[in-house]
Amino acid sequence: MRLLLEKRSEHSQLMTVISPLIAVALTLVTGGFMFLAMGLNPFEALYVYFLEPLKFFWTFAAEDFWPLEQLAVKAAPLVLIGAGLAVAYSANVWNIGAEGQLTAGAILGAVVPVYFTDWQSPLTLIAMLALGAIGGMLWAAIPAFLKNRFGASEILTSLMLVYVSQLLLDWLVRGPWRDPAGHNFPQTVAFADWQVLPVFGESSLHLGVLLAVIAAAALAFMMARTLKGFEIKTLGVSPRAGRFAGFSRAGSVWFCLLLSGGLAGLAGIAEVMNTVGQLQPKISPGYGFTAIIVAFLGRLNPLGTLIAGLALAISYLGGEAAQVSLGVSDKSARVFQGILLFYVLACDTMILYRPKFVMDRPALAEKPT
């Protein structure tokens, strides 16, 4: 018996929908074996990881609602970045450095509270968010320029710039931007009032969550209904046909990197204006990298990243819970994310290919006499 992959004449609509679900199921099974190997009860561990944060849906207890808010807050940067990456990846522009653009956005946005600490007005908020987006765009402009001018792979350049931005941040918070009244801790002044994102009512849901939903919806509309979206998709799947249609490859590289970089920068500044509240050496648990998985799990569809962002946010929350109640390293969350990406990409094969088992023919070549 052999497994054959037979090419489908058209891509399968059904598989487009269920391939990520198969991937999630396989991830859970593999994760269960991983916990078993660590000497844990796999069912208990998977429960803590993936179901505990969602307990509200069957208990309806007020105290179980809080994890859901946390889920939305964690999902916000993932969706914001993932939606931009989904557009870029559709155009075959492989921005892997969203984590760096996130950091650059946080740095540029923090210029306001660091240098104009006393400026307080609604404009402060807007200026910080705008600078955050611009910071991410500037950082993403570097790989765009290098790609168009020298043909340098954006995969490498954008990834390498992640480490540059993180070291820049590290230097700033330990050096020139360190809070003079901060007992020598490596951090800037704490942000306050209009330097912090407003929240909705008493909840922990902040403006960034709303921005993420708006961004995903707007990008989904762009991809589905506008000529720009058509251009991006065409250049992604068939660059030669894109050139024949009069679309510019260099233009789409600029557009996609600036868009995804800007959204990553926005996510970065939103993160430090809320959860973190100041600049520190580490401001993100790898949202920029996890968003790559979000983009793929969401079928490179900006609306799909809304669901995928929530799914990946569970792994962050579960990782924290597992650290407390199971005593496993929070690195296990990264392992889960890695396994998930692997299965998502593997299952996507089914969209264009049909698996088929065939009986082997005896392979004997008779020697001519």
Add this chain to the structure above:
Amino acid sequence: MEEAIYLLEALNVVKVFGTLRANDDVTLKIKPGEIHAFLGENGAGKSTLVKMIYGALQPTSGEFHWQGKPVVIPNPSAARKLGIGMVFQHFSLFEALTVAENIALAMPGDFDMAALSEKIARVSKEYGLPLRPRAIVADLSVGERQRIEIVRCLLQEPKLLIMDEPTAVLTPQEADQLFVVLRRLAEEGCAVVYISHRLEEVKHLCHNATILRHGKVVANVDPTRETAASLAKLMVGGDIHVVHTPRSQKAGPARLSLKDLSLPAEGQFSVALKNISLDVKGGEVVAIAGVAGNGQSELFDAISGERTLADAGMLSIDGRPQGTVGVNARRRAGAAFVPEERLGHGAVPAFRLSENVVLTRHSSDASLVKSGLLQKSGAGDVSERVIKTYDVRMGKVDPEARALSGGNLQKFVVGRELDREPGILVVNQPTWGVDAGASATIRQAIIDLSRQGSAVLVISQDLDEIFEIADRIAVISRGELSDAHPAGELSLQQIGLLMAGAHEKKEGVRHAAVA
């Protein structure tokens, strides 16, 4: 043991791909020393059959006998061990390596480069296939590259040589030389399987012809006793629609003019265009003939505006210089373009037909895009009109482009442009890989457009097609274009000389041998 009469027999061979029976109960027999033609339209199953003989595919059922004994050919290297050699239509050569290095790569086991070079020189001379073992492949003409493939097979002393559409890339003179070699091989006892859809060649060369249609063997005939028309009827299963060419009325003013158009080569293996001048008038079809890879695709890119030119005056549309503007501006000026590659150039394989309408018409058709928003109904209307007018057949409503057969997609891609009623139409290889029925439809539509007053430029390697539709013919060779001559004044022989570079202004090595 009794000597087997047949070298190779295929017995009830079936090959199924998904739901398609590419070969359906094929039985045929090949004798040593005979030149045996496989005739059939595109998609009739010729390639599938030879791939099974060469071990690249395995039959779903049925079997092959080699010299009277059942045999399974699991892969091409087993086929070569049996004594089967194959020259593919698309060569598998490394352009940056020498002739001898390319041949060495295909030889099993160790080899001595000097001895091999000497052997190549000897064998190639013996068969009248002159080759320099140290020449770099990139510098060679298509005909010379084919010789490498043939010599590569000959070195393994084959008993059966398979040639897949060998003359598609040759000038008429080069083709004649090839026939001499094939006849000599046959006399020495080597069987030749000759795949072609050029009926005159088959009549001229082959001893036996097996005709395939829709995967089935429909006839086995002696081609010398048939006429080209009777063979064509067997291939198609009916009479072919004859393209009707009304006499061109008095040609109008030049609508597309190229004046000293030059364009540097884009990469190491692309061709530079040199001082190309040509006027295409309203109401006429001008064809550009030439052997593949002599600058046809570069010329298409330059005319379509996919690559813009250094000087606006190098290309004018209806008298207005348009050399420096891009493809969409030229479309808005009234031109339409159909490239050689349907999938991936003329159409996006993963897009639906209605989306592929937007691909080339988004800037020239106001019903498709309004203030940056796609108008799906407008695209759907155009797509349905094209499908209806040009009889595009498909399995479901608005399928992805890749789900269509070659002929139907080509009718769609050509129809999409004709539907605009363009003043200027430029088509590269309008019927390449298209079945006879669709070819006739497309050629007729092209002629009809020109008779309405449009200027039509056709780039083609198919001389039969060119003589069928062209009013004037020019020939491209290594990036230089000859003058355009009225079709009635040119013989096949003269075109062959031009294809081999007789008009080239620069002195240099003549790559294609002129007989």
